[in-house]
Amino acid sequence: MIRKFFTLLILTCLIFFSIGIKSSKAAGSQFVIINKSTNQLAYYENGKFIKVFKVATGRKPSYTPEGKFKIVNKIVNRPYYKEGIPGGDPRNPLGNRWLGLNARGTWGTTYAIHGNNNPSSIGKYVSSGCIRMYDNEVEWLFARIKVNTPVVITTSTKAFNTIAKANGYKVTGTNTNPSLPSTNVGILKLGNRGTAVKSLQKKLTSLGYSTKGIDGIFGYHTDQAVRRFQKDHHLKVDGIVGAATIKALGGL
Incomplete structure (x- = not known):
């Protein structure tokens, strides 16, 4: 009886583990790169550059963590607990979508790609560590992106495709979006850092x-x-x- 129990337990664990691998592979066709040097976010799917967005990052270079992370949760209209502002409230500085990252030992509760109720802040270095987007643009990303999607955050002089290849991603074609710089360093302007x-x-x-x-x-x-x-x-x-x-x- 005990042997049958442990056999069943092991089989259950194996099935659960295999489901987890499939989920990870499903997200593996997507990845995101955030370049703090230009405050831009690039979205890739199936090895192809799809779209680039302007973002806001940390007030100081150290505020927004750099490295390889994953999107570990997706929340619509997350409340702003610090000030007790409910989700969906126009005063909520987190906007209408939250893509939580497992950065610096957190699990999607501290760092995220999210919307914002102050559109004039996008493109600047103003946050406490999160990556801000325009609400309508984070909605577009939120609708497509899967949990476990990799996110690379860096401060780089390179083009997005070059950054992708350096991080082990196979990409095809070029960065064809007209708002994405085609030069190695991209567009630099007042307010940029790095x-x-x-x-x-x-x-x-x-x-x-x-x-x-x-x-x-x-x-x-x-x-x-x-x-x-x-x-x-x-x-x-x-x-x-x-x-x-x-x-x-x-x-x-």
Whole structure:
């Protein structure tokens, strides 16, 4: 009798384990990359780049964790427990969708990709660690993405496809979305932070356009240095470092 019990228990565990593997494989056709250097999120499916979104990340570089994580829960209209604001309330800073991440030993309760009730914050470094999206765009992502989908968060000078390959993902084609930079460093502008900005500051300084320091923060002085460089090289003077400005700089 005891032997039959343990045999049944083992078979039950094996069945449960096999179901877990299938679930993981189902999510394996999708993955997400978040690049804090440009504050953009790229969504891939079946090895193909599908779409890119503008996001907001941590006020300080250390706030939004970097590494490989998974989406471990999906919540519609999550309450903002800290202030006692119910889900779906216009005052709720978590927006209408929550994709929880298993970052830094948490299980989708602390760090997440979520909406926000302040659209003007998107694209900036303003959060306490989460990744904010526009409500309508996180709805689009939420409807498609599965639990256990991998999420890579990094600060990189590389294009999304390059980041994907470096993390072991096979990708085909190119980043064809018009809002996604096709250069290796992407578009840099006022408010960006990271190693790509530091490379820009070093390049500008070496060419005689002082950024008043090399700190990896695209602030006022870096913006002014970019504008002076653009004016001297007959480029559009907008302070935005896109493909034309990067080419004129000789790369970053």
